[in-house]
Amino acid sequence: MTAKEAGIMTAPTVFPALSYDDAPAAIKWLTGAFGLTEHFVAEGPDGTVAHAELAWDDGGMIMLGSTREDDTLRTGRCWLYLIVDDPDAHHERAVAAGAEVVLPLKDEDYGSRGYTVRDPEGHLWSFGTYRPASGT
Template sequence: MATIIPTFRYDDARAAITFLTTAFGFEEHAVYEHEGAVAHAELKLGDAYIMLGEHRDAGSDLAYGGSTTYVVIDDPDAHHARAVAAGAEIVRELTDQDYGSREYAAKDPGGNVWSFGTYLPS
């Protein structure tokens, strides 16, 4: 068995959590703070998880910003409307793709691009 959990770093992890829950519908699963910063957090969307934490300049070899993640969802129109209402920066408008997916993409506060759509590899 293998489980893949994308992990992200943000300058302000608490603000990122607020954005991800408000704009994209994630739910807080666990948040651990250390010295006033989010050291580790787990957010849930359906049965899937992501992990995130505060970006640390010194002593960290973990990736920071610039990733792209695709999330399979049932209702991209409603999801897109939620993201727009929350002020998300839409970088690819909601559209029907020639491969059968309906999808859009938005940036989060850390510069990561999130694509949401109906395409599910089989």
């Protein structure tokens, strides 16, 4: 029997990793606008970020760092989804911090309530009540 089948919570095994042209500013903005918290930040040369880990309230984590000119892993922008219990309050916080609304706060026909915004460097962030692991 697997841990999942037994109902045992396990540590996350997927950690999105993002690059930002101005990673220090991104960390400040993401913690202020979305409520992520700094878990670890390793400074790079010239005020860059070699590696950072921002924690989410359920034990999830997002890693990020400064984009480098020689970065062979530069892949462009991405889209992330994070679960929130109160999407209305979270939306208000993100908009107050200047997040660009891409998809407005709304109730979905599959039972979720959520929204999507763009951060200052173009990454898309969706927040909602849908929990893929449980289907609710």
